[in-house]
Amino acid sequence: MSYLATKRARDFRRSRWQFIAVFVTIVLGVIMFGASYDSYQNLNVSYNGTYDRLHFADMTVTGADNGFADTATSIPGVEIAEARTQADIPFSVGDTVLLGRIVTMPADGQPQVNQIDVTDGSYLAPDDPTGVLVETHMAEQFKLAVGDTFDIATGAGWTTVTVRGIAVSPEYLWPARSRQDFFSLPGTFGVAFVSADAVAAVAPEATTNQVVMLYDDGVDRQAVDSAVTDAANSANAADIMTQADQPSNAGLNLDLMGFEQMAVAFPILFLLAAGMAAFILLTRIVYTQRSQIGTLRASGMSRGKLAWHYLSYGLILGVAAAVIGTILGIAAGWAITGTYTGELGIPDTIRELRWSTAIVGVLFGIVTGALAALAPALAVFRSSPAEAMRGEVPTTGGRRSLVETVLPTLRRLPVRWLMVLRGVGRNKLRSLSTMLGVVLALTLVLAAWGMIDTVQILLDRQFNQIDLSDSTVLMDRPVDASEVDAVAAVDGVAVAEPVITLPATAKSDGQSYGTQLQAYVSGTQVRGFSTDGGGLPADGVIAGVSLRDEIGVDVGDTVTIEFSTLETSVTAPIRGFIEEPMGTVLYMNRDALISALEAADPSVPGTVLQNPTVTTVAAVFADGVDRSAVMESIHGVDGVISVIDSREIYDLVQQYMGLFYAFVGIMIAFGGAMAFALIFNTISVNVAERSTEYATMRANGLSNRRIAGLITGENVLLVSLGIIPGLIVGYLAAAWMMSTYSSDMMKFNLEMRPSTLVFAAIAMIIVALLSVIPGIRTVRRLNIVEVVRERAM
């Protein structure tokens, strides 16, 4: 080993804790990259693997005129268009009644589009018309096994079907009924695949036509999408859904997007912090060694060789950290992918070793190390060998701090405190780096914490301000005033109202958006509306705010609302838009809807709306009642087949939050580590630079505690200065992150509790206090004699 290498190794050892701090920060940054990028890639490939294998539809058109499949096949770019029937009808499984969904498939073999994996039992058979395949989430929920039976509602009453097999479908990897009902409560939704021939017998009224399409390979998706959309609109389609909009796929993509974002944003934060810490450290090393550097140059060592020597500090650090970070990151990415596909029941888990991840990860580290070392190395390159002639030079000139100039009374403070104030301005770059560390860490912490707060606050809004009902009651008979009154009469029920829910398509100027329409009585107490008047207007329609962009309408415009199940449509003016966290739904006054439908062409009599699949009863309970007892009593009301607990979905979503908490915990730990690394390095360098000063103070009788107070005071002051910009930048970053998740399906506008900001700030102060400890210990252990002697070298 050359002596320069020996010197480098010993320099590393001399400042090992500082180098380790930088090393760990780079490792964390590269891990974040490797883990999130590989998770993104692996999950993407896994989902696409399943989609390809099972021929997941590129486009799904519902409710178009008969024969649309043939029209669609002739559109250039469409490879296959297949017609099938899909209907939402009640299932009765054990003693639970739910609104299920049947989807038809050819009895003699898999369809060409949206095939399924039969994981248990066997596929449909022509000689077994009542044998059905149950989608895996429903099978799991109801513990259905091959050979079990359940009932499907038909026009003539209940028909018993037998489970022939359990199936995984690319359409229901995430079991969502629609973009409006993204989180389905377990036990309220289930999918059964039935034979196309049998459906006529099972549910003759279920004639919802659906055409599912596969595109040719390598086509311009957007062009084909829009061609199909035009054709479907001319064929009076009720809903046109691209693969990107398909609810299960869109949900999975939200996750993917999260990983993709993390793969870019978080590594940048870490590497910035690591780069800054390394830069501070190396600048300090070059600075202390400048007379040695001058001597070596005077002795004939070329400046290139010396500059390279210092550059190699950063490079070695970067390469070592990057290699370790990449390996750990890829391993973490694989583990995350496995956990994910396992949790979600994705049939294909494809994990590939990607050179791109490894190369980019290693590059990240190398570039960080190299950039951090570049300026110090350049300084070496430019330094004059005449530096060797000089002894120790005071680092920076002394001066009054800015606050002292602004507030001259401060000058009467004890000199110790003036030292703290002046210390901040003494080395501006280092002070800035401490502040930068705080800003970066707060960005990371708030971005993560903002997610929790947003979801919590939005959930709270959804379930305490929007959905005010305690339960939804399903009947087995037309729901009229007497049925509603019967529920209202139950002990513990404060309010009971009829609620109409209809699949609906909003159309304007050739654009359409498939959703649902809900109608409530005037002055409803089961649902809150954040309109200006605070309620539902007597006429017209109000809509989720995303509708504005989805079909390009504004307040005052008239929309056409098509009801595919009623085979009619009405027009209504838009009275307002409301912000709701989940879904983009249309709302109307119940009386206004009934009279509009009666006036429509073809006219729909009000009694049709009493159908129990259309009208349900929403109940609000009195304060302080035993909820389960009340629900039990409602169950006893004549005609009630199911009582859904609205709170249960709230609890369910809260459960999903568990994962979020783990994620936020990791982010906070990482953010803390990052801030620690930067602040620790800055303080170490400060202490090293001032060791003569501190040693002299000690020699003059200043106690260790006093000196510790000085160091702590200066750094807590610096961290506090970083907190304000940190909170602002962190808030903006969190807002940006949340906005990228927003769509018509789920709306996330950043909400942050003030307490979050306070806690984040306190956490930073704690990190600051922790990071000064090593510096204080160094001062305590300072050997006064040694310090003075080293200066002489």
Add this chain to the structure above:
Amino acid sequence: MTLAVRTTDLTKTYGEGETEVRALDGVNLEIPKGEFVVILGPSGAGKTTLLNQIGALEEPTSGTTDVDGVIVSSLNEKERTEYRLRTVGFVFQFFNLVPTLTARENIGLIAELIDGDAEARTDTVLAQVGLTDRGDHFPGQLSGGEQQRVSIARGLVKNPSLVLCDEPTGSLDIETGIQILELLRTVTAGRDRSVLTVTHNAIIAQMADRVIRVRDGVVVDMQENRSPAEPSELTW
């Protein structure tokens, strides 16, 4: 008589306009080979600046410097590095040793840069400065005089024809200073090597073959000393 160093109208100014300092103002010098030369002068006279010129640490404002027939003032950066490596050895007042390397390693760092057996060379110079048994000590474990001897060894390890010393005894007590001077003398004795030592201590001049006096950037006097004193005879 072969010349070790010759300067012609050597001028060096620092700064510009009002803050301009003429550190060297047209210096003409001729120093023969193999001598022990002392440069004397008050603080700020331009001694260090002159040494820097001869050692090619800085470029002159005007004039030339010629060492062993090489016009060092016209060398480019690469050639100057090469020149410093082959021709001159430096010894500084602040020893400027790398604190993380041992005495032997500090010398080896330079020895490695030249052809030949670096270890053997290092051992030789360590022995010359009498530190064979302290070679594995770090600078922090050496006395000031020992550290200065290491830095002399570092200057000698490439076997330079010119050794430039800037106040080599400035940081040392009298006795140690004398030892260092003795050492510097012995390393030049009987060799084709010149030593230029800057000092503002006139007594050291008694042991020199030649004394150059500098004041305000100008050479005011140059004297040959026919019978230089032994360092041990010097009195402070």
